[in-house]
Amino acid sequence: MTISTAPAPLAAxxxxxxxxxxxxxxxxxLIFVMxxxxxxxxxxxxxxxxxxxxxxxxxxxxxxxxxxxxxxxPAFTESIVNAVIAIFLSLLIIVPxxxxxxxxxxxxxxxxxxxxLLPFVVPAxxxxxxxxxxxxxxxxxxxxxxxxSRVVLVCAYAALSFPYMFRSVDNGLRAMDVRSLTEAAxxxxxxxxxxxxxxxxxxxxVALLSGALLTFAIVIGELTIALFMAQHTLGPYMANLxxxxxxxxxxxxxxxxxxxxxxxxMIAYISRERKGx
Amino acid sequence: xxxxxxxxxxGLGQWFGVLPFFVFxxxxxxxxxxxxxxxxxxxxxxxxxxxxxxxxxTELVLxxxxxxxxxxxxxxxxxxxxxxxxAWAVSxxxxxxxxxxxxxxxxxxxxxxxxxxxxxxxxxxxxxxxxVTALFKLLGLDLYAEGFSLYSYLGLTLxxxxxxxxxxxxxxxxxxxxxxxxxxxxxxxxxATPGQYWRHVALPVLLPSILGTMILLFGNSFGAHATAYALxxxxxxxxxxxxxxxxxxxxxxxxxLGYAVAMGMVIIMGLSILIYSILQRRSExxxx
Numbered sequence: 001m002t003i004s005t006a007p008a009p010l011a012a013x014x015x016x017x018x019x020x021x022x023x024x025x026x027x028x029x030l031i032f033v034m035x036x037x038x039x040x041x042x043x044x045x046x047x048x049x050x051x052x053x054x055x056x057x058x059x060x061x062x063x064x065x066x067x068x069x070x071x072x073x074p075a076f077t078e079s080i081v082n083a084v085i086a087i088f089l090s091l092l093i094i095v096p097x098x099x100x101x102x103x104x105x106x107x108x109x110x111x112x113x114x115x116x117l118l119p120f121v122v123p124a125x126x127x128x129x130x131x132x133x134x135x136x137x138x139x140x141x142x143x144x145x146x147x148x149s150r151v152v153l154v155c156a157y158a159a160l161s162f163p164y165m166f167r168s169v170d171n172g173l174r175a176m177d178v179r180s181l182t183e184a185a186x187x188x189x190x191x192x193x194x195x196x197x198x199x200x201x202x203x204x205x206v207a208l209l210s211g212a213l214l215t216f217a218i219v220i221g222e223l224t225i226a227l228f229m230a231q232h233t234l235g236p237y238m239a240n241l242x243x244x245x246x247x248x249x250x251x252x253x254x255x256x257x258x259x260x261x262x263x264x265x266m267i268a269y270i271s272r273e274r275k276g277x
Numbered sequence: 278x279x280x281x282x283x284x285x286x287x288g289l290g291q292w293f294g295v296l297p298f299f300v301f302x303x304x305x306x307x308x309x310x311x312x313x314x315x316x317x318x319x320x321x322x323x324x325x326x327x328x329x330x331x332x333x334x335t336e337l338v339l340x341x342x343x344x345x346x347x348x349x350x351x352x353x354x355x356x357x358x359x360x361x362x363x364a365w366a367v368s369x370x371x372x373x374x375x376x377x378x379x380x381x382x383x384x385x386x387x388x389x390x391x392x393x394x395x396x397x398x399x400x401x402x403x404x405x406x407x408x409v410t411a412l413f414k415l416l417g418l419d420l421y422a423e424g425f426s427l428y429s430y431l432g433l434t435l436x437x438x439x440x441x442x443x444x445x446x447x448x449x450x451x452x453x454x455x456x457x458x459x460x461x462x463x464x465x466x467x468x469a470t471p472g473q474y475w476r477h478v479a480l481p482v483l484l485p486s487i488l489g490t491m492i493l494l495f496g497n498s499f500g501a502h503a504t505a506y507a508l509x510x511x512x513x514x515x516x517x518x519x520x521x522x523x524x525x526x527x528x529x530x531x532x533x534l535g536y537a538v539a540m541g542m543v544i545i546m547g548l549s550i551l552i553y554s555i556l557q558r559r560s561e562x563x564x565x
Contacts (some may be wrong), residue, residue, distance in 0.1 A: 039383065039442075078373060093298050100293075108295060118307070123543075123546060125502040126520065126542060127310070160306075162476065214389075223392050238507075242397050242482075243510060246414075268381075
């Protein structure tokens with residue numbers, strides 16, 4: 001898989017520096033404009049194509065056709081459901097783990113960090129065949145039906161989100177005083193479940209949302225695992241569309257870009273919001 | 278931790294919070310990978326063998342690894358350099374403030390834009406009927422007649438840079454922020470020119486970060502599958518695509534070899550992540 005990064009934790013304000021000499025600034029503009037061109041031209045070209053489905057006029061016909069395609073909405077819905085379940089699964093696993101590692105088992109931290117980074121070491125294309133090999137034969141016939149394959153797919157997505165989720169939650173925990181909060185809550189008679197749900201979760205809101213949105217952006221159009229597990233999700237649908245149609249793929253790429261932009265924009269927004277308070 | 282009540286101290290209770298993590302990772306990350314490693318020693322007829330690993334040196338496999346390595350090296354170097362200069366431009370280079378947040382937010386988007394939509398966007402730009410291809414034709418330059426193809430080393434490199442540059446920007450910006458103003462002032466007070474400051478102070482401090490991130494970019498490109506698949510339909514000799522062709526393909530069907538190629542990939546990815554984290558830790562000494 002490709003490594004993704006949320007802009008949020010890195011969008012911190014730059015330290016104030018003295019204004020650099022004029023020559024530098026000219027160079028900066030030059031670099032910025034050239035790189036911007038490289039990044040914007042493909043988007044502009046794709047958008048232009050997406051408006052040309054009707055001969056002679058610019059129209060949103062390609063988008064209409066895309067949304068009218070009977071396979072599109074089911075694939076889209078299925079991907080959204082998969083993403084949401086994977087996010088909740090990942091949160092349910094990572095939050096207690098990060099909390100426990102911070103508070104009770106600090107010596108386990110390197111082990112947990114290492115394991116959470118495994119999705120970078122085992123690329124999706126390797127992981128999917130590993131999962132198929134393990135779960136496609138007796139006694140574990142998990143890939144026998146579409147539904148049970150889907151369970152494996154969602155679990156794989158949750159695992160893929162571990163590097164991002166763990167880092168996000170861990171950063172969030174470091175930013176607050178977990179120990180004092182826990183002790184205070186215990187002093188008031190709260191049990192562990194209550195502490196996690198009523199004290200830790202609310203304080204981690206920004207971290208959890210960032211991790212969730214990033215996971216969503218990664219999982220929603222995921223191709224590799226879904227493809228080899230023969231799932232009818234958005235990724236394989238888009239890959240087929242790219243091969244089969246002329247104008248619809250451009251509309252689809254624009255929609256996909258908008259979704260990614262929305263997810264990343266929300267991450268940037270909530271982290272800035274937080275900093276303001 | 279003071280006199281507060283603690284969760285159960287002994288036995289399983291101690292592990293209660295981390296148990297789901299280990300069970301889940303075991304089931305969906307570790308066990309599958311170990312099984313794959315084991316199966317990579319299995320021959321087509323069953324029984325253990327080293328044949329699969331011997332076949333890694335055949336022309337087909339070496340070609341696939343070679344192409345993957347070439348593309349990864351090029352995009353790591355180019356992506357690293359361009360990303361570094363862009364990060365420098367928006368942080369220290371004197372561009373107005375908003376450019377920095379635009380760049381980081383856009384980088385977050387672009388680094389997540391990999392896969393089918395990215396491939397599609399480049400097909401519409403530089404494919405046979407792409408917009409830029411058409412513009413060049415108007416100017417009298419037929420890119421495809423000149424030997425250019427989006428479905429080649431050069432084409433994939435151009436596409437991969439779209440997620441490599443943003444990753445470099447996002448990872449290297451904090452390192453650039455870590456350069457202390459005092460160092461620059463100290464250097465200037467001692468009579469250093471900006472060039473000398475960069476050569477003798479800033480670059481040596483940044484170098485582990487830059488190298489580490491470039492190695493991360495190498496792994497990032499090496500393991501990329503979706504973008505290449507969407508672009509070429511899986512019909513290109515690239516390590517990630519070869520795995521799919523060998524394990525699930527109809528033409529070249531040899532799962533054992535596919536598993537061996539996959540394990541080779543895991544080793545290369547593991548090494549690049551390892552070197553990245555070592556270098557990153559080193560740079561934290563100065564830039565932490």
